[in-house]
Structures are given as structure tokens and as C-alpha cells.
Amino acid sequence: MNKGIIAAAAAIVFVSGMGVGYSAKPSPAPALYHGKTGQEAAQGLLGLATKQAGDGSWERIAVGRVYYLGGLKDQGQAIFDQMLAGKHDDGDAYRIARVYREAGELERANAMFDRYLANNRDDARALSEIGAYALLDGNRERAEQLFDRSFAEERDDMWATLQAAGAYLGVVPQQ
DSSP: OOOHHHHHHHHHHHHHHHHHHHHHSSOOGGGGGOOOOHHHHHHHHHHHHHHHHHHHHHHHHHHHHHHHHHOOHHHHHHHHHHSSSSOOOOOHHHHHHHHHHTHHHHHHHHHHHHHHHHOOOOHHHHHHHHHHHHHTTHHHHHHHHHHHHHHOOTTOOOOHHHHHHHHHHHHOOOO
């Protein structure tokens, strides 16, 4: 059989399968938000987002972030607690610490950042980002210690350098 025909048939089957798989994923229905109060719309959409997130840790933390920062702290905290229960990636705790910082819960965030750095001593970008937060929070000595460690680990990381520079200008690191 002609290889071109086989390849074309395989492509059609693949694309068709993708379409079926894509359409099977839940998508926002207007009934979730049309004519609803902001709170009702958010709850409906967050329920859907939770389903869409599946088992993805980044995705689940993002859903928890919206709950937490949107004033639904209990629901957000429940997601974070699930993520941190048992074995989890250090990066998950780091991303949750960012949410706590964003919520103004600096002690809680800093404790998690410190644990992350204890386990990831050579993460130049995290050192710089956490240093930037320290500088923005008024702790220049700690910030510069973290910047020193960051630049010792990675001298040519533009992102780490940019986070430090931004902090001196009052710019929060981009996440």
C-alpha cells in the first residue's frame, strides 16, 4: 500500500481522535455564569475548573489560589492541604507559598520559602525571587544575602538578575 495513503489515514484517525478527546473535556456553559451573581458565577466556574485541573498539581494550585485570594479561603486551603499531604514536589509548596505571600500572610509564606530553600540550596531563581520578596518587605540584609547566593549559583541568569533589579525599584517578581 502507498506510504502516503497510510500516513494520511493515520493523520485523519489521529486528528479525529483528538477532536473526540477534546470535546469530551468539560467546557464553561453559559448557564454557569449568565444571570448569576458574581459569587454564584465564580462558584460554578471554580467547580468546573477543579474538574478541568484533574490531577495536575500546577493546575490544582491555580484553582486553590483563586479560591484563597477570592475570599473563599477554606476551599483554597483544602486544596493546598490535599496537595501537601503525603509525598509532594517541593515546587508545589513553593507555589503555595507564593499564594500566601500574595494574600499578605508573610510569616506563613516565608516559613515555606525557607523550607524550600533548605531542600533546594542551588535554585538561583528561587533564591533571587525570595530575596526580592525580602527586599520588598524591608529586609535588605536578608535580600542581599539571598542575591549573593543566587548569583554565586548562576552568574548568567537574566531572570534572577531581573528579579533582584526589580525589587530595588519596588517591582514584585513576575510569577
